[in-house]
Amino acid sequence: MATEAAPAGSKQFGRLAQQLADGLAAKSPHREGFGTGSLFVGRKIFGLLDGSGALVLKLSPTRVQELIDSGVGAPWHPGTGKPLKEYVAIGLTRQAKWLGLAKESREYMRSKG
Numbered sequence: 623m624a625t626e627a628a629p630a631g632s633k634q635f636g637r638l639a640q641q642l643a644d645g646l647a648a649k650s651p652h653r654e655g656f657g658t659g660s661l662f663v664g665r666k667i668f669g670l671l672d673g674s675g676a677l678v679l680k681l682s683p684t685r686v687q688e689l690i691d692s693g694v695g696a697p698w699h700p701g702t703g704k705p706l707k708e709y710v711a712i713g714l715t716r717q718a719k720w721l722g723l724a725k726e727s728r729e730y731m732r733s734k735g
Contacts, residue, residue: 630675631714635659638720668731676711677720679727683707
């Protein structure tokens with residue numbers, strides 16, 4: 623019986639979800655959905671793990687562009703070919719930035735009420 627290998631970045635993503643949960647009343651902001659990991663604040667998604675193993679975060683369009691311009695992130699689209707202005711993909715090679723940027727994204731989404 624063959625077992626399916628975990629997607630790239632899933633181990634790192636799981637650690638990130640646990641780090642984000644530390645000190646919160648909720649057990650974890652992580653939920654499974656659509657075959658990928660997802661991070662939520664309340665009922666709003668603020669991050670996910672895409673098929674390439676990149677952490678995709680929702681931030682203001684200005685912040686997304688800053689991250690792209692600095693080379694930290696890349697434009698992201700959900701398979702449409704057209705990047706979404708509020709989403710940025712942070713690859714595994716930039717994993718050291720995941721926690722700080724995920725916290726920033728969570729606060730951004732929390733502030734959107």
